[in-house]
Amino acid sequence: MAHEHATDVRGIMTGETAQDRRANERKLNFWERTYLVEIFKGMVNTFKMIFRPSTTIDYVGANSTPEQRHIPAVGYRGEHYLKVDDGGNIKCVACFMCSTACPAECIIIEGEPTTIEDFGAQRFKKPQSFEIDMLKCIYCGMCVEACPKDAIAMTTTYNQVGVKRGDFIFDMARLVKNNDEFMGSLNLSRSGKDANGSYPLSPGGCGPDVTHGVTDFRKGVRQDGA
Numbered sequence: 001m002a003h004e005h006a007t008d009v010r011g012i013m014t015g016e017t018a019q020d021r022r023a024n025e026r027k028l029n030f031w032e033r034t035y036l037v038e039i040f041k042g043m044v045n046t047f048k049m050i051f052r053p054s055t056t057i058d059y060v061g062a063n064s065t066p067e068q069r070h071i072p073a074v075g076y077r078g079e080h081y082l083k084v085d086d087g088g089n090i091k092c093v094a095c096f097m098c099s100t101a102c103p104a105e106c107i108i109i110e111g112e113p114t115t116i117e118d119f120g121a122q123r124f125k126k127p128q129s130f131e132i133d134m135l136k137c138i139y140c141g142m143c144v145e146a147c148p149k150d151a152i153a154m155t156t157t158y159n160q161v162g163v164k165r166g167d168f169i170f171d172m173a174r175l176v177k178n179n180d181e182f183m184g185s186l187n188l189s190r191s192g193k194d195a196n197g198s199y200p201l202s203p204g205g206c207g208p209d210v211t212h213g214v215t216d217f218r219k220g221v222r223q224d225g226a
């Protein structure tokens with residue numbers, strides 16, 4: 001057998017052959033062979049531990065203290081969210097830039113045409129469905145970088161829990177819900193606006209969507225070929 005030809009490193013170091021070791025091995029007595037004594041000792045140990053204070057952390061439970069909680073750093077890349085504008089419209093224009101940039105190929109978008117009346121200004125497409133498979137996502141943030149409309153970003157939510165694979169397929173409703181919860185946790189309006197009317201999460205100044213946030217932007221004019 002292959003293992004008989006394996007190098008006996010211990011034998012080389014001690015000068016002892018495998019046969020010697022087997023011969024010198026201490027034989028277990030009857031009680032040791034039943035393991036009952038050892039099981040009993042283990043149970044006594046377990047019973048003693050029950051009455052000791054817990055050394056584990058209550059994670060994000062109600063009893064955990066702020067020092068025990070993981071506070072994500074600024075820029076932490078957690079679950080995604082899809083942004084909405086001041087009118088409550090999803091900002092995504094279904095351009096597929098994020099799904100094209102995604103190295104994990106976990107963003108699936110289906111776009112649909114919009115009418116001018118939808119947004120009060122010209123806009124050609126919006127997503128009919130937008131899904132991210134969070135089990136494939138590697139949280140690299142490339143989708144956020146690629147988006148030309150400041151429509152997708154990442155929350156600091158890291159504790160994802162689910163009981164089936166489908167729980168980790170985030171659809172548009174879930175991604176907008178993430179937006180609402182994240183903005184609410186930061187005391188911002190749904191569109192990310194603060195009390196001063198600025199958009200702190202969009203430092204580049206692209207908070208309100210430039211296509212349908214400005215009412216006179218190419219209003220009523222559909223470009224040739226669109």
Ligand code: SF4
Pocket residue numbers: 098101102103104105106107132136137138139140141142143144
């Ligand atoms: S964070 Fe990276 S892997 Fe995840 S959806 Fe965005 S681009 Fe894809």
Ligand code: SF4
Pocket residue numbers: 091092093094095096097098099109146147148149150151152
């Ligand atoms: S999230 Fe941004 S990059 Fe992705 S399809 Fe929508 S507008 Fe394009």
